[in-house]
Amino acid sequence: MARYYFKGIITSKKKESENVFSHTIFFEDNKILRKMKPGRFVMIWLPGCDEFPLSPLFYDITSSTMRLTFKIVGLGTKALASMNPGQAIFVRGPYGNGFAIPPITGLSREKPLLIVGGGVGIAPLLPLIHVITKNSLDLHVVCGFRSILDTFFVDEIYRFVGENLTITTDDGSMGIKGTAVNAVRELLKRKHFSYAFACGPEPMLFKLHKMLSYKGIPHQMLLERYVKCALGVCGSCVIDGFRLCKEGPVFDNTVLKRLSEFGCFKRLPSGIKEPIVDS
Amino acid sequence: MSLRVTIASLTLRHPIMLASGILGTTPSMLIKAYKSGASAVVTKSLTINPRNGNPNPVIVELRYGLLNAIGLANPGVENYLAECLEVKDDLSRIPIVFSIAGTKIEEYVEIARLISERGLGRALELNLSCPHVQETRLFTEDPKLAAQVVKSVCDVTSLPVFVKVGLSTNLIDVVNAVVKHGASAITAINSVRAMVIDINAKKPVLSSVYGGLSGPAIKPIALRVIYELYENFSIPLIGVGGITKWQDVVEFLMAGASAVQVGTAVYKRGFRVFKELVRGLQRYMEKEGLKDVRDLVGLAH
Ligand SMILES: Cc1cc2nc3c(=O)[nH]c(=O)nc-3n(C[C@H](O)[C@H](O)[C@H](O)COP(=O)(O)OP(=O)(O)OC[C@H]3O[C@@H](n4cnc5c(N)ncnc54)[C@H](O)[C@@H]3O)c2cc1C
Ligand SMILES: Cc1cc2nc3c(=O)[nH]c(=O)nc-3n(C[C@H](O)[C@H](O)[C@H](O)COP(=O)(O)O)c2cc1C
Ligand code: FES
Numbered sequence: 001m002a003r004y005y006f007k008g009i010i011t012s013k014k015k016e017s018e019n020v021f022s023h024t025i026f027f028e029d030n031k032i033l034r035k036m037k038p039g040r041f042v043m044i045w046l047p048g049c050d051e052f053p054l055s056p057l058f059y060d061i062t063s064s065t066m067r068l069t070f071k072i073v074g075l076g077t078k079a080l081a082s083m084n085p086g087q088a089i090f091v092r093g094p095y096g097n098g099f100a101i102p103p104i105t106g107l108s109r110e111k112p113l114l115i116v117g118g119g120v121g122i123a124p125l126l127p128l129i130h131v132i133t134k135n136s137l138d139l140h141v142v143c144g145f146r147s148i149l150d151t152f153f154v155d156e157i158y159r160f161v162g163e164n165l166t167i168t169t170d171d172g173s174m175g176i177k178g179t180a181v182n183a184v185r186e187l188l189k190r191k192h193f194s195y196a197f198a199c200g201p202e203p204m205l206f207k208l209h210k211m212l213s214y215k216g217i218p219h220q221m222l223l224e225r226y227v228k229c230a231l232g233v234c235g236s237c238v239i240d241g242f243r244l245c246k247e248g249p250v251f252d253n254t255v256l257k258r259l260s261e262f263g264c265f266k267r268l269p270s271g272i273k274e275p276i277v278d279s
Numbered sequence: 280m281s282l283r284v285t286i287a288s289l290t291l292r293h294p295i296m297l298a299s300g301i302l303g304t305t306p307s308m309l310i311k312a313y314k315s316g317a318s319a320v321v322t323k324s325l326t327i328n329p330r331n332g333n334p335n336p337v338i339v340e341l342r343y344g345l346l347n348a349i350g351l352a353n354p355g356v357e358n359y360l361a362e363c364l365e366v367k368d369d370l371s372r373i374p375i376v377f378s379i380a381g382t383k384i385e386e387y388v389e390i391a392r393l394i395s396e397r398g399l400g401r402a403l404e405l406n407l408s409c410p411h412v413q414e415t416r417l418f419t420e421d422p423k424l425a426a427q428v429v430k431s432v433c434d435v436t437s438l439p440v441f442v443k444v445g446l447s448t449n450l451i452d453v454v455n456a457v458v459k460h461g462a463s464a465i466t467a468i469n470s471v472r473a474m475v476i477d478i479n480a481k482k483p484v485l486s487s488v489y490g491g492l493s494g495p496a497i498k499p500i501a502l503r504v505i506y507e508l509y510e511n512f513s514i515p516l517i518g519v520g521g522i523t524k525w526q527d528v529v530e531f532l533m534a535g536a537s538a539v540q541v542g543t544a545v546y547k548r549g550f551r552v553f554k555e556l557v558r559g560l561q562r563y564m565e566k567e568g569l570k571d572v573r574d575l576v577g578l579a580h
Contacts, residue, residue, distance in 0.1 A: 233545060238302065
């Protein structure tokens with residue numbers, strides 16, 4: 001039988017915040033779940049509409065389900081958000097490298113680790129938080145949002161790390177007023193982290209990368225680029241000489257520091273290089 | 280042992296090049312492909328204006344190849360050249376073939392002129408055969424039009440002009456026409472117009488319905504085209520279509536290709552495919568007691 005995509009049925013839907021939705025998807029064939037790992041991504045096809053990449057925040061072979069959390073930014077994500085339980089979506093993948101865990105051999109269980117998420121970038125970090133806390137390592141999580149209206153997953157993450165969770169909002173409506181980067185800067189004064197992971201807007205990641213590198217803390221970051229094939233042939237997702245869909249989307253500090261485009265340029269669907277602006 | 284081949288004024292360290300459209304939308308990747316072992320690299324086909332290409336989905340993975348309908352997504356020739364100039368020193372050491380696509384003769388000519396002026400390329404490859412962009416397909420169907428494009432482009436450039444053809448019924452007439460009007464080599468073949476339907480979604484997968492089939496599925500067809508062109512013409516031929524193993528390279532050379540291009544195999548094996556193919560070719564030549572790779576060209580005729 002010719003099968004190009006795995007058919008998934010939406011079993012539940014949740015509005016997480018103003019613009020962020022989650023769908024739980026059930027797959028009759030769980031093959032697509034077997035190769036999942038934190039930081040890998042899948043391509044979601046909505047026939048007649050669009051296809052785009054998302055990183056599942058939860059996946060489980062036993063229940064044959066996956067959970068996707070996404071922010072409405074354009075037509076594709078809007079269409080996905082308007083779908084309801086019982087409806088089908090089509091999924092291929094997973095693709096990409098994912099986070100490397102444990103990141104360093106001989107990692108001592110007491111050495112504190114840091115995870116930093118910005119906005120919807122927190123979603124792909126959830127399975128990582130889950131895996132790390134399962135091994136009972138000392139984990140600190142910093143999540144940055146624009147305002148209290150945009151927050152989500154706060155309770156979930158609190159359940160994993162308790163008081164080690166720091167929330168920031170740009171307008172101070174919840175947690176510490178300021179950005180996640182500011183909070184990390186303060187945290188670094190008090191604590192020595194042995195490793196860090198991050199995902200979020202690229203200007204935030206770039207500032208974090210500089211800060212962590214200065215402190216000599218090795219790290220991995222999940223980046224975003226325009227994905228067309230996800231197979232490593234079309235060149236749409238290239239950052240310098242690296243294909244985000246194959247060698248990424250997670251890059252470690254040794255690669256990040258070699259990327260001249262990181263924090264500065266992204267590419268439009270045509271391949272035109274466009275400056276990244278810090279909003 | 281010599282693996283050196285010459286196509287018009289282009290001398291290559293060995294016969295295995297990177298095909299157009301494979302990671303070639305950014306100069307950084309062309310440099311990487313060359314450093315990984317390709318003897319020459321072909322850019323993504325460039326158009327006069329930037330193109331977003333078709334909406335997603337634009338690719339389907341098949342057991343025997345790929346079906347793609349990227350739709351000639353590219354930053355446009357001016358943006359591309361500007362980016363090339365940023366890495367001019369690295370690029371100038373690499374044999375780059377600039378691929379050109381257009382909807383009108385004037386566009387091919389203008390792009391060829393811009394590229395030739397900048398002095399970055401070693402050759403031009405006219406894509407007359409993208410199987411899912413209607414406007415470029417016309418050129419490969421009509422020998423008169425094909426001849427006109429080639430002639431007009433040759434008038435504005437001193438670079439060798441390769442003509443990339445696809446699978447068409449009047450291929451011999453088209454090639455005859457372009458050879459007479461100044462083509463320096465023929466690249467064959469482009470991907471082959473095809474489609475797939477997802478039976479669960481009950482829809483064609485590609486947003487544009489039709490796409491181009493590449494990879495092992497089209498190898499015997501591409502090989503036949505090269506063999507046939509070798510019988511009919513004495514112009515250098517560049518074979519492309521489904522080359523995945525060193526044995527495929529040898530087959531194409533024996534059919535009459537002076538060089539080959541590799542596309543789809545990069546998705547399975549990455550850029551290391553170039554070194555693997557070269558090593559295999561070398562071992563075969565050793566075993567057969569061949570001193571010069573050019574002795575393989577057309578051997579099966
Ligand atoms: C590896 C990876 C993992 C991701 N994981 C998540 C996630 O878990 N949750 C989430 O909310 N978002 C995630 N994203 C971002 C998400 O893919 C885009 O928000 C989404 O594609 C927007 O689609 P659209 O059709 O709604 O927007 P459009 O209207 O098509 O475009 C709006 C913007 O979205 C981005 N975008 C659109 N299509 C693509 C594409 N094919 N590839 C990359 N970016 C695109 C571009 O920046 C574009 O300018 C991820 C992106 C990548 C590359
Ligand atoms: C993703 C993709 C994009 C392509 N884009 C182009 C292109 O822009 N111009 C072109 O002349 N050929 C293009 N091709 C065709 C290839 O250059 C080549 O002719 C074809 O894929 C057959 O070779 P292969 O089987 O080794 O891939 C593309 C092929 C693929 C798979
Ligand atoms: S999306 Fe990564 S190479 Fe095509």
